[in-house]
Amino acid sequence: xxxxxxxxxxxxxxxxxxxxxxxxxxxxxxxxxxxxxxxxxxxxxxxxxxxxxxxxxxxxxxxxxxxxxxxxxxxxxxxxxxxxxxxxxxxxxxxxxxxxxxxxxxxxxxxxxxxxxxxxxxxxxxxxxxxxxxxxxxxxxxxxxxxxxxxxxxxxxxxxxxxxxxxxxxxxxxxxxxxxxxxxxxxxxxxxxxxxxxxxxxxxxxxxxxxxxxxxxxxxxxxxxxxxxxxxxxxxxxxxxxxxxxxxxxxxxxxxxxxxxxxxxxxxxxxxxxxxxxxxxxxxxxxxxxxxxxxxxxxxxxxxxxxxxxxxxxxxxxxxxxxxxxxxxxxxxxxxxxxxxxxxxxxxxxxxxxxxxxxxxxxxxxxxxxxxxxxxxxxxxxxxxxxxxxxxx
Numbered sequence: 001x002x003x004x005x006x007x008x009x010x011x012x013x014x015x016x017x018x019x020x021x022x023x024x025x026x027x028x029x030x031x032x033x034x035x036x037x038x039x040x041x042x043x044x045x046x047x048x049x050x051x052x053x054x055x056x057x058x059x060x061x062x063x064x065x066x067x068x069x070x071x072x073x074x075x076x077x078x079x080x081x082x083x084x085x086x087x088x089x090x091x092x093x094x095x096x097x098x099x100x101x102x103x104x105x106x107x108x109x110x111x112x113x114x115x116x117x118x119x120x121x122x123x124x125x126x127x128x129x130x131x132x133x134x135x136x137x138x139x140x141x142x143x144x145x146x147x148x149x150x151x152x153x154x155x156x157x158x159x160x161x162x163x164x165x166x167x168x169x170x171x172x173x174x175x176x177x178x179x180x181x182x183x184x185x186x187x188x189x190x191x192x193x194x195x196x197x198x199x200x201x202x203x204x205x206x207x208x209x210x211x212x213x214x215x216x217x218x219x220x221x222x223x224x225x226x227x228x229x230x231x232x233x234x235x236x237x238x239x240x241x242x243x244x245x246x247x248x249x250x251x252x253x254x255x256x257x258x259x260x261x262x263x264x265x266x267x268x269x270x271x272x273x274x275x276x277x278x279x280x281x282x283x284x285x286x287x288x289x290x291x292x293x294x295x296x297x298x299x300x301x302x303x304x305x306x307x308x309x310x311x312x313x314x315x316x317x318x319x320x321x322x323x324x325x326x327x328x329x330x331x332x333x334x335x336x337x338x339x340x341x342x343x344x345x346x347x348x349x350x351x352x353x354x355x356x357x358x359x360x361x362x363x364x365x366x367x368x369x370x371x372x373x374x375x376x377x378x379x380x381x382x383x384x385x386x387x388x389x390x391x392x393x
Contacts, residue, residue, distance in 0.1 A: 017093030023049060026086060034079040037072035041079035044070065048083065051100070052090045063099060071103065076110035076138040083107075084141035088148050098159040101152060102264060104142055105167025111139030113172040142167075143175040150182040153199075161186075162195045166264035169202025176206040187214070194262055197230035201265050204234040212238050219249050228252075229259045229271050236278040242290040250275065251297055254306035272298065272309045273316065280320050291317060292327045299331035299347070307335045308345040318353040325357035333361045341368065343375045351382040358386030366390060 026045045034041040043065070050062035070080040084107060091100040114136040132140075142149075149171075152164035165186070168179045180203065187199040200218060203211040215238060218231035232249050236242070253259060256271040268274050276294065279287040295317065298310035314332055317324040332354065336347035343349060348368060351358045365386065368379035383391040 017052070017089065017095065019052070022052065022086070022089060029082060031079070031082075034077075034082055036069040036077040036079040037075065038069055041069070041077075041082070044079050044083055048086050048090070051087075052093075052095055059096060063096075063103070066103060067106075071106045071110060074106070074110050076107055076134055078134050078137070080107050080110070081134065081137040081141040084138070084145060088145040091152070092148050097152070097155075098157065098163040101149065101160065101163040101167050104145065104149070105163065105170050105264070107138050108142035108167060108170035108172075111135045111137075111142065111170075111172075113174050114140045116174075139172055139174060143171050143178075146171060146175050146178050150179060153183065153186045158192050158195060161190070161192070162198050163264060165195060165198040165202050169198075169205045171206070180207045180210070184214075193224035193226040196224070197226045197260075198264060200227065200230050200234060201268070204238060208238045212240060216240060219245050221249075221252065225253055226259050226263075229256055230263075233268055233271055233275055233278075236275050239282075242279060242287060247290065247294055247297075250294060251301075254298055254301055255303060255309050257305075257309060270309075270312075273313045276313045276317060277320075280317065288321060288323065292324065295328055296331040299328070299335040304339075304344050307338070307347065311335060311346045311350050315350050315353050325354040329354050329357045329360065333358070333364065336361065337364055341371065341375060343368075343378060348375065349378045349382060352385035354386055356386065358382070362387040362390045 026048060029045070031045050032040050032042040034044070036044065047062040047066050047069075050058045051066070053059060066083070070077060070083055084104060087100050087104050091097045091104065112133065112135040114132065146168065149164050149168045153161050153168070155161050155164070165183065168175065168183060171179055183199055183203050183206070187196065187203065190196050190199060200211070200215060204215060211234070215231045215234035218227050219235065220228075223231065228249055232246050235246060250256070250272065254272075257269070260269055260271055263269070272294075276291045279291050295310050295314055298306055299314070301307055301310070311332070314324070314328050317328065332347055332350060335345060336343075336351055339345055339347055348365070351361045351365060354361070362383060365379045365383040369376050369383055369391075371379075380391060
């Protein structure tokens with residue numbers, strides 16, 4: 001049984017995988033009657049056999065096809081749930097374990113928590129209750145494989161531990177009671193920064209209130225950068241008050257995108273943007289000012305990558321908050337002036353989002369618009385937005 005496996009003494013050995021039995025049980029399923037993104041799932045068993053096989057090229061192609069059919073752009077289907085037990089057996093045998101765990105986790109992410117009072121599968125005719133949704137069936141199927149996911153957070157391979165931690169975080173309410181204690185225990189001894197970040201994010205997803213103290217405690221400079229930014233993001237997600245410690249952590253860590261480039265939590269792959277939008281969504285004066293202060297400082301950073309990240313957030317903030325253009329105009333104008341003539345960070349183009357609040361940038365825009373090329377065109381377009389009279393020929 002998966003939950004009885006000793007992953008240290010027999011780390012996913014191929015001997016644990018009975019290929020003949022796997023194929024027989026796979027072929028016993030009525031795959032043609034199941035559906036996925038493109039209709040009949042009759043092609044799924046072939047993909048699963050290839051994924052479990054020795055031909056790396058065929059396995060890679062099969063994995064791609066499964067992402068296109070049973071996890072199509074994040075959506076899941078009847079066949080997705082049916083495939084999960086077979087995917088789990090492949091991962092448990094040590095066959096492309098990290099990749100397969102990510103596919104299982106993606107299926108869980110695309111699912112929803114099942115009704116606690118319902119069971120798996122269709123309801124009997126005339127029962128008066130609706131058939132369980134494909135999304136609920138998928139989440140239920142992955143929760144059934146939690147022993148594998150949780151055993152895998154102890155694996156010797158960092159990539160496997162990270163993938164398992166991420167996948168477990170998507171098991172929702174149905175999986176939280178089993179997953180949270182195991183993830184918390186692993187987080188207390190884990191040393192790899194990326195795995196620690198993934199563990200914290202999953203704990204916050206499954207138990208936000210119970211994980212608030214851990215998130216707040218990881219914000220300081222004693223934590224590795226990957227964990228710090230995960231902690232700041234988690235604090236914002238949980239709804240903790242934004243403090244000077246959060247502000248200083250973000251500025252210390254800029255630029256942020258590089259710190260999450262190897263994370264599996266792709267829902268948070270633009271940390272500055274995500275944090276600022278989360279705070280703006282709170283719709284309080286204090287949180288808006290926290291965002292503006294953070295962006296003002298980031299726009300004045302000496303690092304062009306940090307300014308680029310801030311410019312992108314400014315364009316969104318100006319769409320969401322009427323007070324953003326006036327508050328952020330001085331810093332955005334400063335960033336545009338700092339850029340070379342090629343509009344390195346996009347600040348020149350973003351000035352057009354300021355509307356009349358960008359009028360002080362008219363001289364800079366007019367000077368850049370007097371040149372040739374795409375940058376001049378962008379400068380003229382922004383000038384039209386901030387000072388139409390100045391832009392007139």
